[in-house]
Amino acid sequence: MNAAPHTPATVQPARRVAFDVVSAVSRDDAYANLLLPTLISRSALNTADAGLATELTYGTLRMRGYYDRVIALAANRPVTDIDPDILDVLRLGAHQLLATRVAPHAAVNESVVLARSVGSRSAVGFTNGVLRTLSRSTPEEWKERVLATTKTADDRLATEHAHPAWIVRAFRQALAAEGRGDEVEALLAADNVAPRVNLVALPGLAELPDDAERNRHSPFGFVLASGDPDTAIRHESGRLRVQDEGSQIAALALSRARPIVAGERWLDLCAGPGGKTALLGAEAALAGAILTANEVVPARAELVRRAVAPVPGNIEVTELDGTTVGEMQPETFDRILVDAPCTGLGALRRRPEARWRKTAKDVGELTKLQQSLLLSAFATLKPGGVLAYVTCSPHLAESRGIVLDSLRRLGDAAELLDTAAVVQGFVREPVDLGEQQTERAGTTVQLWPHRHGTDAMFIALITKV
Ligand SMILES: C[S@@+](CC[C@H](N)C(=O)[O-])C[C@H]1O[C@@H](n2cnc3c(N)ncnc32)[C@H](O)[C@@H]1O
Structure with a gap:
């Protein structure tokens, strides 16, 4: 031997x-x-x-x-x-x-x-x-040598940047939809760089630390220039939390969609593990709104309870199947976050093995659930209320596809808001959103790791007429 x-x-x-x-x-x-x-x-x-x-x-x-x-x-x-x-x-x-x-x-x-x-x-x-x-x-x-064995341009990109070819195609389609198909290689490269630990200082509950390097877009987001994030979080008892900047922007798109009236009722329909719930809860507490969080998996509901412990306002956490809430509690909430279960293709840089585990088949199964959660949420929305449909996936079937299909089904009862204008209204620096596709005057927002330094979050604000 x-x-x-x-x-x-x-x-x-x-x-x-x-x-x-x-x-x-x-x-x-x-x-x-x-x-x-x-x-x-x-x-x-x-x-x-x-x-x-x-x-x-x-x-x-x-x-x-x-x-x-x-x-x-x-x-x-x-x-x-x-x-x-x-x-x-x-x-x-x-x-x-x-x-x-x-x-x-x-x-x-x-x-x-x-x-x-x-x-x-x-x-x-x-x-x-x-x-x-x-x-x-x-x-x-x-x-x-390896690239010499590839047969198509997408196979070459998929091989070089270690992504399955179906994901490369999905990314290209989503970028092309905003006139930026040529950014696909930059996106694949960004997925292969582990991001720094990003934090949020919950508004009204924590100040940004002295050594915070502020995020470009989120008003409450930062990374620590030095020091250990875990120590900072422990010191602030959860009022500082780890949270991607894109997640912060998604939660704020709902709370900042329009001025808050005291006494408004808010629902976070798919809340586990509770990152966005904590931020929404802090925003609700500042303005006198009442937040309820829901999460169907009991262990994850427990994580939500822990996440909101430092937030005032007695946030109730329920464990219902979100697809049934519309029927059980019609026209009850003024604002609803539907942060739907998705493939997570927008967070590959933080989950190294996820790209090899997901398959194109997962998309089809998830879109059925996403659609039924969105329609259930719309049924439990009060007339005049606002709903945010959010995914941490840029796959068009899970993002724009679900929104357009729901708008078609809901007809005149639903209207897509100008989500891009809402987001541009609260971010620290304007967000480069590519070509906007309008839908009956409404717009959606797609964030990207390579362009914004965030997870690839999709956000659509819908109102009930
Ligand atoms: C994308 S995650 C939410 C992330 C969370 N908003 C946060 O920022 O921490 C989607 C959640 O929806 C939950 N979920 C899946 N099916 C559901 C259903 N039918 N009703 C309610 N929640 C559901 C999943 O267990 C998962 O915790």
């Missing part, structure tokens, strides 16, 4: 953690953002090792599709013919060799030790051989 000389005897703890997470994601559909912190703490990794484990895990999961194409070339066989555990070892090794500063001999040797702990003797030799082949060419040479 030709295992490398000087191979360490045991698997380094950071690499063990990274492998355990990557393989649990491949095998058991585990969520890396939940499992990784658990395993880091169980293995008592120091800060440097925790950083290494995080980088190896997230980098490998994010670029998995690309690494598989490289591995197939280096191994001279399809990755489906490779033992799943060994394939995960190779993916971690490929990430170290192609995208990190880990010394090539260390990347190969550590991978061989890992392979020995999970595979047969022949698998150890195979791992050694494939990674040595890989280490003999530069990352640029591998990229050239």
